[in-house]
Amino acid sequence: MSFCVWPWPPGLLFxxxxxxxxxxxxxxxxxxxxxxxRGDEAVFSAVMDWYSGSLLRLAMAYVPSRAVxxxxxxETWMGVLEGIGRFEGRSSFKTWLFRIxxxxxxxxxxxxxxxxxxxxxxxxxxxxxxxxxEDSLFVxxxxxxxxxxxxxxxxxxxxxxxxLLSKECRMAIEEAINGLPDNQRQVITxxxxxxxxxxxxxxxxxxSETNQRVLLHRARTKVRxxxxxxxxxxxx
Amino acid sequence: xDRNFKQQLMAYMAxxxxxxxTAELITDYLEGSLTLTQRLRFQMHMGxxxxxRNYLRQIKYTVATLxxxxxxxxxxxxxxxxxxxxxxxxxxxxxxxxxxxx
Numbered sequence: 163m164s165f166c167v168w169p170w171p172p173g174l175l176f177x178x179x180x181x182x183x184x185x186x187x188x189x190x191x192x193x194x195x196x197x198x199x200r201g202d203e204a205v206f207s208a209v210m211d212w213y214s215g216s217l218l219r220l221a222m223a224y225v226p227s228r229a230v231x232x233x234x235x236x237e238t239w240m241g242v243l244e245g246i247g248r249f250e251g252r253s254s255f256k257t258w259l260f261r262i263x264x265x266x267x268x269x270x271x272x273x274x275x276x277x278x279x280x281x282x283x284x285x286x287x288x289x290x291x292x293x294x295x296e297d298s299l300f301v302x303x304x305x306x307x308x309x310x311x312x313x314x315x316x317x318x319x320x321x322x323x324x325x326l327l328s329k330e331c332r333m334a335i336e337e338a339i340n341g342l343p344d345n346q347r348q349v350i351t352x353x354x355x356x357x358x359x360x361x362x363x364x365x366x367x368x369x370s371e372t373n374q375r376v377l378l379h380r381a382r383t384k385v386r387x388x389x390x391x392x393x394x395x396x397x398x
Numbered sequence: 399x400d401r402n403f404k405q406q407l408m409a410y411m412a413x414x415x416x417x418x419x420t421a422e423l424i425t426d427y428l429e430g431s432l433t434l435t436q437r438l439r440f441q442m443h444m445g446x447x448x449x450x451r452n453y454l455r456q457i458k459y460t461v462a463t464l465x466x467x468x469x470x471x472x473x474x475x476x477x478x479x480x481x482x483x484x485x486x487x488x489x490x491x492x493x494x495x496x497x498x499x500x
């Protein structure tokens with residue numbers, strides 16, 4: 163209960179406002195879990211709308227087709243319903259949710275013969291060591307050794323908006339992500355596309371912080387290269 | 399003379415990192431996982447090298463672009479199916495609860 167009569171500081175006016183369902187999902191995790199345990203349909207529906215897109219995107223990094231990825235998302239939500247009664251809050255709800263997805267997606271991916279665990283598949287660990295940028299980009303010898311041969315150009319501050327306005331560029335980015343080795347794709351999808359924190363990504367994918375950074379760096383380097391001609395060459 | 403010395407000193411310190419090394423450390427820098435010495439050298443190099451500054455900015459814009467990618471659309475029938483399953487689950491839950499009560 164609030165006894166504040168005068169709305170000062172001004173922000174208080176907003177803090178007194180009733181939070182929307184989506185704000186509740188993000189802020190009040192205990193309330194969210196309790197509502198799901200009670201079987202609150204409105205909350206389930208809102209949580210599902212909030213996370214399903216992200217889940218689908220991540221599932222696609224494990225299984226070969228979108229249809230299978232959609233099934234994995236369905237299975238994940240069923241897993242949530244089965245497990246929500248036992249959820250103890252040792253990890254955040256989001257981490258827990260994504261963990262359910264990765265476990266189901268791995269099982270499906272193995273069955274569909276695409277996914278192999280970290281470090282085992284040849285294609286997965288390919289290129290995880292050594293520099294992410296080719297030797298040909300840098301001066302090989304002499305006083306300027308290790309410096310750019312063709313220095314990177316400046317991108318305009320409105321690059322993200324301009325890039326995404328062009329359908330062609332958006333498709334190129336999606337293709338670049340799809341073409342990454344699975345483990346790089348999983349990391350960049352969670353970190354950069356979905357905005358999950360580094361710590362949570364390590365928990366979700368059960369990888370070390372160092373490994374997370376290496377994979378993220380390689381993935382970002384590749385996506386940047388794809389983006390470059392669109393934003394720099396004035397193609398957008 | 400003094401200025402020349404300062405320039406040489408800066409070039410020496412920044413010279414510890416080439417553009418290539420700096421570019422490879424960008425994610426570590428953005429993630430805040432460089433050691434103090436590495437960070438100082440990184441920043442020193444950035445201060446002197448416009449090409450690496452551009453490259454850092456490009457990586458930042460790449461991340462910002464990825465963050466703004468439209469969300470993957472979930473088909474309406476998947477959503478409906480899930481809501482149906484949710485209602486079934488809820489019914490089972492309540493029938494289980496009532497049978498355990500009686």
